[in-house]
Amino acid sequence: xxxxxxxxxxxxxxxxxxxxxxxxxxxxxxxxxxxxxxxxxxxxxxxxxxxxxxxxxxxxxxxxxxxxxxxxxxxxxxxxxxxxxxxxxxxxxxxxxxxxxxxxxxxxxxxxxxxxxxxxxxxxxxxxxxxxxxxxxxxxxxxxxxxxxxxxxxxxxxxxxxxxxxxxxxxxxxxxxxxxxxxxxxxxxxxxxxxxxxxxxxxxxxxxxxxxxxxxxxxxxxxxxxxxxxxxxxxxxxxxxxxxxxxxxxxxxxxxxxxxxxxxxxxxxxxxxxxxxxxxxxxxxxxxxxxxxxxxxxxxxxxxxxxxxxxxxxxxxxxxxxxxxxxxxxxxxxxxxxxxxxxxxxxxxxxxxxxxxxxxxxxxxxxxxxxxxxxxxxxxxxxxxxxxxxxxxxxxxxxxxxxxxxxxxxxxxxxxxxxxxxxxxxxxxxxxxxxxxxxxxxxxxxxxxxxxxxxxxxxxxxxxxxxxxxxxxxxxxxxxxxxxxxxxxxxx
Numbered sequence: 382x383x384x385x386x387x388x389x390x391x392x393x394x395x396x397x398x399x400x401x402x403x404x405x406x407x408x409x410x411x412x413x414x415x416x417x418x419x420x421x422x423x424x425x426x427x428x429x430x431x432x433x434x435x436x437x438x439x440x441x442x443x444x445x446x447x448x449x450x451x452x453x454x455x456x457x458x459x460x461x462x463x464x465x466x467x468x469x470x471x472x473x474x475x476x477x478x479x480x481x482x483x484x485x486x487x488x489x490x491x492x493x494x495x496x497x498x499x500x501x502x503x504x505x506x507x508x509x510x511x512x513x514x515x516x517x518x519x520x521x522x523x524x525x526x527x528x529x530x531x532x533x534x535x536x537x538x539x540x541x542x543x544x545x546x547x548x549x550x551x552x553x554x555x556x557x558x559x560x561x562x563x564x565x566x567x568x569x570x571x572x573x574x575x576x577x578x579x580x581x582x583x584x585x586x587x588x589x590x591x592x593x594x595x596x597x598x599x600x601x602x603x604x605x606x607x608x609x610x611x612x613x614x615x616x617x618x619x620x621x622x623x624x625x626x627x628x629x630x631x632x633x634x635x636x637x638x639x640x641x642x643x644x645x646x647x648x649x650x651x652x653x654x655x656x657x658x659x660x661x662x663x664x665x666x667x668x669x670x671x672x673x674x675x676x677x678x679x680x681x682x683x684x685x686x687x688x689x690x691x692x693x694x695x696x697x698x699x700x701x702x703x704x705x706x707x708x709x710x711x712x713x714x715x716x717x718x719x720x721x722x723x724x725x726x727x728x729x730x731x732x733x734x735x736x737x738x739x740x741x742x743x744x745x746x747x748x749x750x751x752x753x754x755x756x757x758x759x760x761x762x763x764x765x766x767x768x769x770x771x772x773x774x775x776x777x778x779x780x781x782x783x784x785x786x787x788x789x790x791x792x793x794x795x796x797x798x799x800x801x802x803x804x805x806x807x808x809x810x811x812x813x814x815x816x817x818x819x820x821x822x823x824x825x826x827x828x829x830x831x832x833x834x835x836x837x838x839x840x841x842x843x844x845x846x847x848x849x850x851x852x853x854x855x856x857x858x859x860x861x862x863x864x865x866x867x868x869x870x871x872x873x
Contacts, residue, residue: 434465434536438536439458439459439460442532442624443457443458450483451486452478454470455473455478456470456473456669457470463629465538466669467479467480467624467627469663469664469665469667469668471665472664473662473664475660476658479658479659479669480625481646481656482622482625482655482657483654484654486622487655488514488518488530489510492514493517496517498513502582505578505581510616510617510619512578514621518606519598519599521534522534537605539601542819543608543687544564544819545604545684546604547816551817551820555820557824559680559827560684560823571596572596575600578599579594609626611625611626612674625641625657628657628669628670630670630672631670632690632692634670634672636660636672642656678695678732678826679697679822679826680823687816689818689822694735696826696827697733697826698731699731702727704725714750717747718747723744731833732830734833743767745785746779746782748782750770754774757769774851775851783839783841787839790834791835793831794828794832797824801828801829801832804821804824804828808822808825
């Protein structure tokens with residue numbers, strides 16, 4: 382029977398040979414490519430705690446947009462409970478265009494190229510788009526009133542409730558969560574990128590960066606992009622859209638219909654603009670909302686924007702399964718996994734109240750396959766083995782996956798410093814700070830999903846005697862076993 386060992390950080394749960402490697406942590410690889418989401422000026426319940434811009438600053442910002450060809454007559458920037466937001470200046474029907482921002486005001490790769498740091502950034506070679514745009518933000522902020530974007534930069538918050546801005550004491554509240562390991566991974570990644578650009582771009586060009594730029598400054602610029610860039614504007618298309626990025630999120634909006642587009646205007650459509658629409662009918666004086674991403678978990682919302690939703694569909698946990706290189710059948714198992722569209726490592730996002738991902742159980746059976754079941758790994762079965770893995774292989778194999786997962790869940794649950802019941806009591810307090818509430822809602826969601834996974838496999842283990850395994854199915858196919866499990870004897 383597999384024996385799992387908990388290693389921190391992050392939580393790596395590994396078994397004996399042939400061992401399934403279970404990593405209960407949020408996968409970091411997508412985070413290394415900055416997939417930011419649209420966000421308001423300051424998201425989260427405590428955004429208002431950040432000093433709000435003055436009315437004069439907001440009026441100056443709106444005049445700046447109008448002067449440079451922006452159309453924002455339908456809405457106005459205003460201080461709202463979330464921080465800053467867009468408020469309807471009149472009654473708006475569903476689908477109404479509320480703002481159009483010309484490309485010359487975007488902060489993107491083209492803006493970098495045409496700026497005074499363009500030559501320096503291009504000379505570095507493989508500088509990631511988010512890094513170059515972050516440098517543009519910092520360069521323009523340093524220019525103060527001389528910057529084209531000065532009125533916009535003046536209203537940006539210095540931080541949000543995103544976990545990347547939490548103190549060490551605040552991070553203790555998410556001890557044991559996947560969010561903690563993800564947050565630390567992201568901060569380490571940003572620190573590494575900063576060290577590179579400091580050596581290659583900032584230090585050799587003090588004429589462009591005369592002041593002191595710290596890693597905290599770079600993290601701030603990263604946070605601005607991560608929280609404010611719209612979903613499809615990522616990678617090489619990464620663009621920060623002033624004014625449009627003030628729009629806040631509402632969990633009441635569930636439509637996946639796009640609320641914005643990039644289109645041409647003017648003579649022959651040569652003037653490119655970002656056009657933002659309201660997805661719902663809005664009355665004058667009410668705030669206009671969109672949804673940032675229907676598929677993000679609460680941990681991802683907390684990381685990117687600094688808020689969570691009390692919605693079970695946002696509670697998830699990522700289970701990472703991995704074929705161990707020490708497995709004596711490593712090559713065969715990897716080959717089978719790759720033939721079926723998977724690989725050495727597989728990630729499974731498990732959502733509260735939803736079924737397990739369909740590929741998870743077959744992959745688990747593959748990882749635990751060994752002993753008398755190892756014949757299924759032979760080349761003879763290569764093209765059909767996955768069909769066999771979609772059904773119970775043997776009692777030993779099925780019992781192994783049940784016990785491996787249960788032990789992993791219990792180990793992961795033990796890493797939290799509170800129970801679900803204790804967290805539920807804490808949520809009833811009226812004096813909760815927003816970051817404390819975020820931490821509680823994230824960890825309670827993770828624990829509920831872990832408990833759900835554990836219960837699924839605990840129940841499955843109790844049903845092992847009632848399952849039909851490969852050998853029984855094979856005997857039935859050959860006509861040697863009846864539907865009720867009786868042996869059929871053929872007489873001559």
